Amino acid sequence: MDASPPATLRVSADTPARESWPPIDDQCPIGRTLDVVATRSAFLLLREAFYGATRFDQFTDRAQISDPVAAARLRELVNAGLMEKVPYREPGQRTRAEYHLTAKGADLLPALLALFDWGDRWTFAGGARIGLRHAGCGAPVHAALTCADGHPVSASEIELHRRR
Amino acid sequence: MDASPPATLRVSADTPARESWPPIDDQCPIGRTLDVVATRSAFLLLREAFYGATRFDQFTDRAQISDPVAAARLRELVNAGLMEKVPYREPGQRTRAEYHLTAKGADLLPALLALFDWGDRWTFAGGARIGLRHAGCGAPVHAALTCADGHPVSASEIELHRRR
DNA sequence: GTCCTGGCTATGAACTCCCTAAGTCAGAGG
DNA sequence: CCTCTGACTTAGGGAGTTCATAGCCAGGAC
Numbered sequence: 001m002d003a004s005p006p007a008t009l010r011v012s013a014d015t016p017a018r019e020s021w022p023p024i025d026d027q028c029p030i031g032r033t034l035d036v037v038a039t040r041s042a043f044l045l046l047r048e049a050f051y052g053a054t055r056f057d058q059f060t061d062r063a064q065i066s067d068p069v070a071a072a073r074l075r076e077l078v079n080a081g082l083m084e085k086v087p088y089r090e091p092g093q094r095t096r097a098e099y100h101l102t103a104k105g106a107d108l109l110p111a112l113l114a115l116f117d118w119g120d121r122w123t124f125a126g127g128a129r130i131g132l133r134h135a136g137c138g139a140p141v142h143a144a145l146t147c148a149d150g151h152p153v154s155a156s157e158i159e160l161h162r163r164r
Numbered sequence: 165m166d167a168s169p170p171a172t173l174r175v176s177a178d179t180p181a182r183e184s185w186p187p188i189d190d191q192c193p194i195g196r197t198l199d200v201v202a203t204r205s206a207f208l209l210l211r212e213a214f215y216g217a218t219r220f221d222q223f224t225d226r227a228q229i230s231d232p233v234a235a236a237r238l239r240e241l242v243n244a245g246l247m248e249k250v251p252y253r254e255p256g257q258r259t260r261a262e263y264h265l266t267a268k269g270a271d272l273l274p275a276l277l278a279l280f281d282w283g284d285r286w287t288f289a290g291g292a293r294i295g296l297r298h299a300g301c302g303a304p305v306h307a308a309l310t311c312a313d314g315h316p317v318s319a320s321e322i323e324l325h326r327r328r
Numbered sequence: 329g330t331c332c333t334g335g336c337t338a339t340g341a342a343c344t345c346c347c348t349a350a351g352t353c354a355g356a357g358g
Numbered sequence: 359c360c361t362c363t364g365a366c367t368t369a370g371g372g373a374g375t376t377c378a379t380a381g382c383c384a385g386g387a388c
Contacts, residue, residue, distance in 0.1 A: 007270030008216045010299055029283025029292045030211050030276060036287070039345070040202045047194050051324065052172045056365055066347055071366055094355045096364075104286050106171030109319050110307045111278035112194060118275060119193025122268050123200070127327065128193045134311035135174055135323040143274045143307045147298035155273050159299040160215065163291065203375070220335055230377055235336060258385045260334070330388085337382070344375070352367070358360085 012161035036080050037108070041065050041073045043115070046101075046108055049083065054098040074099055082108070114143035176325035200244050201272070205229050205237045207279075210265075210272055213247065218262040238263055246272070278307035 037043060044063035053059050060070045077083040082105030085097045113132065120128045132141045145153040201207060208227035217223050224234045241247045246269030249261045277296065284292045296305045309317040 007214065007265045007267075007273060009214055009296070011216070012297075027293060028211065029280045029287065029294075030207065031283070032287035032292075033279040033283035034204050034207055038204045038207075040198050041346080043194065043198055043202075047192065050171065050173055050319075052175070067366065068348095068368085069346060072345095094364090101171045103171075106319060107285065108278075108282055109171060110309055111275055111282060113309060113322075114272075114275035114278045114307055115197040116193045118272055119195070119197035121271065123193065123196035128196075129191060129327050130193075131325055131327045132173070133176075133323050133325055134313070134315060134317050135321045137311060137313050137315060139312035139315075141309055141311050141317050141322050143278055144310045145274055145277060145305055146308045146310065147301060147305050148303035149298070149301050151298060151301060151303075153298050153305050155214075155270060157299045158277075158305050159297050161295055161297055163293055163295045205375080231336070232338080232378095233376060236375090256386075258334085261336095332387080333385100335383090338380080340378095342375105342377075344373100346373080347371085349370095350368080353365090355363095357362085 007155045009155070010159040012159050033111075036082070039073070041069050042077065043112070045070065045073055045077065046082070046105065047112060049099065049101050049105065050109060050112060054100060055096070056099075059099070077105065081105075110143045113141065117142050171319045173319065174323040176323045197275075200246070203237065205233050206241065207276070209234065209237055209241065210246070210269065211276060213263065213265050213269065214273060214276060218264060219260070220263075223263070241269065245269075274307045277305065281306050 037046070041063070044065060045059055048059055048062045051062070053062055056070065056074070059065075059074065060067055063070070065073075074083065078085055078099070081102055083099045084102050086100050087095050088098050089095045116132065120131070133139060134141050145155075145158070147153050201210070205227070208229060209223055212223055212226045215226070217226055220234065220238070223229075223238065224231055227234070229237075238247065242249055242263070245266055247263045248266050250264050251259050252262050253259045280296065284295070297303060298305050309319075309322070311317050
């Protein structure tokens with residue numbers, strides 16, 4: 001549990017010091033993301049969507065959240081474009097609505113999976129009883145840091161820089 | 165913004181249906197992780213730790229949160245083992261405390277980086293003005309899904325299974 | 329000793345999140 | 359038409375998170 005070496009990111013020479021950045025929540029993508037999903041219930045609903053839930057009662061039952069919270073959060077997720085309401089009709093039943101992840105919502109999977117990894121590594125003695133594996137080869141799946149050239153990347157090799 | 169193909173995970177044949185799982189928040193690593201970091205302020209403090217903040221006033225200034233919230237959240241993060249308080253002494257100053265990420269806290273970097281990626285892709289027109297790149301080769305860094313055998317993995321290729 | 333500064337701590341109010349319990353509403357079945 | 363069910367909505371309240379402001383305290387400077 002030692003803190004060395006530091007796990008902080010580098011800052012490139014052409015990027016101004018962190019102190020002089022403009023109000024950060026407007027500029028940092030992490031803050032922007034947290035503006036959309038910051039509550040426990042939003043994460044849980046997205047988790048259940050990834051685990052296959054589509055109907056309202058599935059979300060409330062599986063995420064263990066109450067009806068009002070589920071309704072409010074699902075509406076927010078739909079408004080934010082992460083999910084969409086799709087009507088469906090089972091034979092002998094009336095038309096109902098399902099909630100499906102959009103591409104925007106599905107793109108949060110790496111983040112959810114990184115949280116899964118962390119919880120697996122640090123909050124269970126010996127690992128959780130469920131795991132994620134590659135359906136093709138059976139090897140466990142992780143959210144790993146990689147650069148676009150395919151190199152594996154460690155925290156100390158990441159550099160924060162100003163674009164354009 | 166179409167929802168097909170589904171971005172949900174598969175469930176392996178030897179894993180019982182989602183409905184029959186035990187109370188999920190005890191078993192799902194994502195829920196466990198959210199027990200430790202679920203507030204916006206916790207994420208922001210971790211973000212600033214990755215961006216290099218170590219001192220109390222740096223955290224409050226950069227994460228734009230008030231003193232009481234920063235103090236409470238930092239204490240929680242220390243108690244949870246994600247950060248540690250380290251005394252330091254500048255010449256002519258009295259001893260003060262710095263906050264450093266532990267290995268446990270630093271291990272959340274992939275999750276933070278996945279949130280960074282998402283915010284960059286979906287909340288800015290044309291991308292954010294800051295980016296993350298590999299200090300070695302200059303290519304952008306992402307949190308990508310990979311399996312332990314090194315294959316790139318898409319959402320539909322991930323299988324949820326019961327371990328042991 | 330007294331002053332001063334950085335690092336918290338205390339207080340109180342506003343707001344958000346979440347819960348339970350009860351009510352509404354559309355529409356298929358009868 | 360009436361009933362029933364699933365999908366919410368409404369009402370009320372408790373807990374958690376946040377803020378602004380103010381106060382405390384250790385200890386180096388003097």
